[in-house]
Amino acid sequence: MRVVLHVGLPKTGTTYLQSLLATHRDALRAGGVLHPFLRPGAMFHAAVELRGSAAKFGLAEAEVAGTWAALCARAREHDGPVLLGHEVLAGATPDQVAAALAPLEGVEVDVVVTARDLGRQATAHWQEEVKLGDTRSFADLEAGELRADTGRDLGPDAGGSRPHFWHAQDWSWALERWSTAVPADRVHLVVCPGPGREPAELWRRFAAAARIDPGLVDAAAVPPANPSLGRAEVALLRAVNAGLADRLDRSTYLRVVKKEYAEGELAARGSGGSPGSSSGSGAGSGDRPRAPHRLHGLLDGVTDRWLAELAATDHPVHGDLAELRPVLGGPDDPDPDAPAPPGEDPVRIADDLVARARGPRRRGLLRRMVRG
Template sequence: MATASGQRVVLHVGLPKTGTTYLQGLLAEHRDSLRERGVLYPFLRPGGMFHAAVEVRGSHEKFGLDQDAIEGSWAALCARAREHNGTTIISHEILGGADEDEIAAALTPLEGLEVHVVVTARDLGRQATAHWQEEVKLGDVRSFADFERDQFRADLSEDLVRAGAERPHFWHAQDFAAALGRWSTAVPFERVHLVVCPPPGAAPSKLWHRFADAAGVPADAVDPGRVPPNAVNASLGRAEIAVLRRVNAALAGSIPQPAYSQIVKRVLAEDALARRHGERPRTPAALVPLLSEATDRWSATVRAAGHPVSGDLGDLRPLPPPDGTPHPDDVDESALLEVTSGALAEVLQRFPLPSAAPPEAPPPRSGTVTRRSGWRAARDRGRG
């Protein structure tokens, strides 16, 4: 139920790699039709919601952003929500990891409005390889085996977490029960929703309908098949990830953010390498029991807390890979060479071709003598 003025704010806070790019692309593509149905997806400027989320999290240095340049972005989004007599949707996956102090500060400009929070979650089997890949696309050089050691098998006990110890990034970013719990410290639990991403092979439209149900917006205001080209987060195959890891090692941090994301992540990784459509990595079967145990524990927490759930919690259980599936790090050198050559050719084709004809020499300035005309002048004087 909305406030007396009809104002509702839906904060879609991620989690990362849970179809957020697809949902944000749909919302942006259908701004006009949503507005006609009373739903505002506000636009500040290109990257405005990203800047606002970074401001809430105080993570401008991580992304190479000028703090002064993004200051006020969150307040501007909230002001748009206060001006709109209907539902406003604000969406960015960076918000999912906010701590309780950051959440309280973010909600202050929305005081008096009915706020709902939507957390999207996907099975950890797909999330493990997606998380690894995304970190490599941000400059990491570690193998999947390294991530398994440093992240996936390195979660902390609840006692250590309560004592203030920092969990590995994967677990902090993907623990949907913990995210729901943090946002419930400032928003009533019945307004903190979980949207379950559909299982592998399901139509993307199923995610939109689940999201629309949780957000309380008319699903038919959007054509879930009409998304802009950049609304799909490009995935890489095993060989492409291996090539990018080698590039990152060769760069050795020489390209800082945000230039790295603009050049290496977008041009090389998400365009040239993604075009190769290589075989996607699958989480090894040996890791599935660990991920399943965490999923079952979190799902039980969600049920006990009574959070509204759109979708089936069973869709969050990771599936083992088929027998014979290669380990994510298993790539032969011939495949690496083929991917490297193809990606290099793709990048080179982006450079403008030089003109076929050489540029014409400019005419001599008035009063100047060219070498040829000077020789002719001397010859003519000799004849006189």
């Protein structure tokens, strides 16, 4: 047996890959590959347990305790490849990496890190933070995180000072940290396909890293996941978040605002996302935010440094490294920040969301709150 552990990074097609594995669990098993099932959300709970971040995701410690050990025990029962993982693991500290590998002592482990260009990652990260309750503009994120890298430490989750964006998206350092417990030649880098490539290409690259037959699944059979919002919808959500003013607890916010309102009603305004990209190929208003051209020097310079670090290692690479060059807007493209759509009342929407969370669930309430 052997274990393939996919650790992210966030916003690199992870939802697509996770959905693909989950919906083809039986087909994979028939082909000798195990993607173990304990309960809905078990992979996420296991990653949260290892990272010690239950409160961040509105979970109780008791909900996640023992999940990773149970998954590893299930893996040890299988005579063949086992696929585990979640993007929450991307930021694991060396101690957390060691804890993750401890129940798999004596088992051959391959680690897969998926990475995407920093241009698309910048706006995807910002949008995800807004979905999680942030009220910052892209300009605020640019000043406070993108242009404020403090160097490699263990990140804010471990008491470090490095901005969240860089700790989450530094694929070179993720490879290094996971190589503290796994030989570098078994810590793989999978490059996300560039714009315009078919989503199934990501699956083929992942399958090559995992050393499994890509034909075991239908890579085009997963519906769009984690859809992107347009510039105006992001602006509206930021204003709604400000209007909520912490009136909802974390788990309720994630269910009602992030899942139902942002990823449901706001995303439904347009074409939504595409399977191969966590940020989607379309946006709610058809006006997807693009990283501004002014970030060219910064993001290109960081990419050059990470590629040089990679060249000095034994990490296997799957895909074209040229696709890690930052994808940015042109000099005349609109800024990611935009005003909220006219005619919307963010305070009323926030009040209605609070009422929905505290009152009986009624079909169609969110649909009436937002003009679609």
